[in-house]
Amino acid sequence: MLDMDANLLQKPKMREHPQRQKSSEADLSLMEFLERYPDDAACLDRLWRETYAPDGHHALCPKCDRERKFHRTKTRAAYTCDTCGLHIHPMKGTIFEGSPVSLKLWFYVMYVMASTRCGVSAKQIEREIGVTYKTAHRMMKKIRTELMTDEDARPLSGDVEVDETTWGGKPRKPHGETHLTVDPEQRRAAGIAHRESKPTILGMVERGGKLRFRVIPSRHGAALSRAVTANVDPTSVLLTDDWGSYKPLRRHYIDHRVINHSAGRYVDGDTHTNTIEGAFGNLKTGMRGAYKKVSPRYLQSYVDEYAWRHNAQRDRAELGPLFEQLLLRAVSA
Helix, strand or coil: CHHHHHHHHHHHHHHHCCCCCCCCCCCCCHHHHHHHCCCHHHHHHHHHHHHCCCCCCEEEECCCCEEEEEEECCCCCCEEECCCCCEECCCCCCCCCCCCCCHHHHHHHHHHHHHCCCCCCHHHHHHHHCCCHHHHHHHHHHHHHHHCCCCCCCCECCEEEEEEEECCCCCCCCCCCCCCCCCHHHHHHHHHHHHHHCCEEEEEEECCCCEEEEEECCCCHHHHHHHHHHHECCCCEEEEECCHHHHHHHHHCCEEEEECHHHCCCCECCECCHHHHHHHHHHHHHHHHHCCCCCCCCHHHHHHHHHHHHHHHHCHHHHCCHHHHHHHHHHHC
């Protein structure tokens, strides 16, 4: 009886202050995020502590050339030196600088993009935070291109699986056309031409490690070889299917193992490309569900987002929740 009374007393507290359960896969729940960053002042304080003053009060003053105490400026998004009056702006040099959008909304969009598994569209962000579609698209584009890019990352190494795929839908059939009204050879040629016209995504993944996507001009010849050699260390073991454009790569790597998909073989011991094919499956499922269509002009930034989430998940033990990793990139960019 006493236990039941104790449970009844605890329930209102749980409703008012919901706690993330141990069984949850989330490393930062929405309720926790809203508690930490309830307004612009809390968000600015976080930037200030990360960039200048870990204790929130004392920082190196460039004008005094020594550590001084600072206080929050009431009339602007800045902190002021108590001694000389110098203003320091924590948003300077970040993607938030000069933006008319609330800093709290920037943080929220970063949180959503870091937390989602399959992506979120600009239209959804528009509906959730009350900005225009153009503003939501611009915010997400900045986050993708400046915080989620891996252009400066080290080359992949170890056992590296490589594969390529195309992005885009099937060609539309003219009205009234069926498989009975079109010559099979003509239909096959049209299908090949359409496939070759679609953007090509090259995928590379370390076994048990980092993932990388690159949008390349073609799945044939030098374009594919250049992209692989630019992103995979020559001391690596390359694992590919039997597509002919991978053959010239043999002389660039210490070993090149091939699985013959043309013969219906997909696994031969530890020689397979299942890891990268699984990554392509997650990428396409997420993008089709969230975006339906992506312009080739922006495709690289979209695939970078998916690769970043995959890699950040593997760094959680060392670097913390995905939102925290994204925020650290924002202040150090």
